[in-house]
Amino acid sequence: MRFQPALDKIPVYEAGKPIELVVREYGISPEKVIKLASNENPYGASPKVENAIREAVYKMPLYPDDSYRNLKEALAKTHGVDAKNVIQGNGSDQIFDFATRSVLNPGDKILQNGKTFSMYSIYAGQCGAETISVDSVLHNLDLFLDSYKKNSPKIIFICTPCNPIGDALNKDDLFSFLEKISPETMVVVDAAYMEFGKTRDPKKEVQASELISKFPNVLYTNTFSKIYGLGGMRIGYGIGNEELIRAFYKLRAPFNVSQLSQLAATVALEDRKFVDDYLRSNLKELLRYEEFARTKGLSYFESYTNFITIELDKARLTSTQLFETLLKEGIILRNLKSYGLNAIRITIGKPEQNDIVLDRLEKLL
Known part of the structure; x- marks a missing residue:
């Protein structure tokens, strides 16, 4: 074969x-x-999540509401955006998959940090794209900008706070960098650890609402696997401008998040x-x-x-x-x-x- x-x-x-x-x-x-x-x-x-799951076990034979209205409205309220700016994923990994498949063709390039989450390059490789990694352990936006100008990537992945290193960018530095990026280049801000970052230093906080209102080419992603303790439920989400999210929905399989995962995430946001x-x-x-x-x-x-x-x-x-x-x-x-x-x-x-x-x-x- x-x-x-x-x-x-x-x-x-x-x-x-x-x-x-x-x-x-x-x-x-x-x-x-x-x-x-x-x-x-x-x-x-959260114990509230566990109780809700126990009470909803009877729903396991049923397909979820494919509009995911309750979850998207809860996320929209949490982040100060509209529900049309939100897409749910089977983990935030699936959102990265949507991002790469929506714009990458064989021979295209993505740009990422020297040490970062490996799934960015894996999804890009599945599209036949090349990964360019900045020669730095910590995020260095000057090096990112130099590499961006040299390589013209279709997507830039920025993980802040970063896995597996733990460093985080100041919001002002990130926004200053984004102002220098063409609106034709997608930038994915992976914010899986954002709650932890802003707890230690408020200057690290990047709000999805401000991000997508200033930069229509930027996608904000997050997950319920870390702060909410739902790693086994496999649920994440992306927030972006309406045109971007609408394109992702064309790549999404129906019922891509399970009935109980949707419920768990919605309840988790309340506690x-x-x-x-x-x-x-x-x-x-x-x-x-x-x-x-x-x-x-x-x-x-x-x-x-x-x-x-x-x-x-x-x-x-x-x-x-x-x-x-x-x-x-x-x-x-x-x-x-x-x-x-x-x-x-x-x-x-x-x-x-x-x-x-x-x-x-x-x-x-």
Whole structure:
């Protein structure tokens, strides 16, 4: 069988190890496994969401309302936009898929940061497009602009705050950059960690309403997998001008978000106290990891997310050695070797989880 030649160059996305695999491989009880690898909410979802799902289980045999009116109106209210500016996705990944397929042809280019979410280049590769990466670990908008002028990409992906590094751009710097970009170039602002970023520093906050009103070529994306604890429900969304969203709907399959996922997301938006409590806990515990790294003389990236990336160039263990050692003990972190970094990424867990992880890091490093 002959497949598309473009597939030869596309890597398979490598997700964090699931708890079930660690249980099978190492014989560890599931309740003793600490998974801090995939930037999930350690507190899970709001109890209000859990109650709503239990009450709506009877709807599982039914197709969802394909207009997704309740969810889109709730998102529109949250972000101060119109429902016609919103599109729902099976995770925000699907919105990136819509973006690439809507404008890319074989031979086109996308522009992204040197270290960033790998699905941008994977979706671009599926369209036969080339990925240009800025030669920088942290977002450097001057380098972005130089590369933009040189390569004329069809899409620019900016992840702020950024996965897997944790850095974030100031809103004013981002807007100044966008003013220099042609309205014919799509810019995707991946804001999956925006709530965490603005909690640590309000200058990092980028509001979807202001963004799309000033820049019709910009798409704002976000997800319910992080702040709302709905990673297993696979739901995200995009916000953009009406013309952009209308084009995406031509690529969308019917019923692309499940009945219960739509309900979970809509209810999650209503429980602000749950979100705020998590944000306070996350920042407090994040600062503990930063203090640990400073005490040990380890380099780390100041994080505006729910994770921290610590470099191990000055440690006695490599990231792979540390990752594998902890894995055998039932502690799952993220090894960033595949990103070309001798570093580990640690999702910020509950205080009791962090106590255990920090104690083990203290002894191993």
